[in-house]
Amino acid sequence: MKKSVIIGGNTYNLTSPTIKGITLAGKCLGDIPNKNDIYEILNEKDKDTLCDTLSYFIAGDLSLAKRLSKGDKKEVVEAIKIIIVDFIQPILLRASLMAKNVSLMAAKPKL
Template sequence: MNQGAKVVSESIIGSDFRTVIVGGKSYTVYPPTIHKMSGAISHLSNVQDAESLREVLLSLGNSEAYSKALSWLINGDESLSEELSKGTLDEVVDALDESLSMIDSKVFLKAVSLARNVSLLAAKPRL
């Protein structure tokens, strides 16, 4: 079976997920929908360029943003962010890295860059 057919079949039967552990509790993360990615990206739009996705995530240095972004990827909202913030920074970043590994990192980084550019357009007054 080719890789495309495998991805589609796993998605249909619901076997494409990752389990992440934060603060001693396990969470199941399914491939992010556009809604979940948009929510997560809104908290990660200040990341800087780096060599790897993990370095990009660490460049933000804001554990509250990481917890909110991870909550979006797990639950589709910020309802788990307080609970996730009880985990260590490494746990949360590793969980984000694992969650985002289900999509092409180039797609994610482009989306973050676009979100940052849109926010700059909205925030800068025209002269």
């Protein structure tokens, strides 16, 4: 599944990020406060950090960070939210379900 966003007048195609991109973006974001709303979490971060994070998600490196910084902070936050909610979250949910199923196969609970 692909989605497109416009940031600073440029169009970016959003696809599922690589493991490397997710790892680097996570390191870039640093500590995440314990909040329920993704907008609150992202809005607490400065724009440069968000642009670096989005560049890691899209390109796997910082090659897009400078161009992304020409856009609005709201545009960058929305793009990161789309990547997390539409691409990363479903993968993590599937992985969690698979891990649960494997653990049940390995050690069936006594009833």
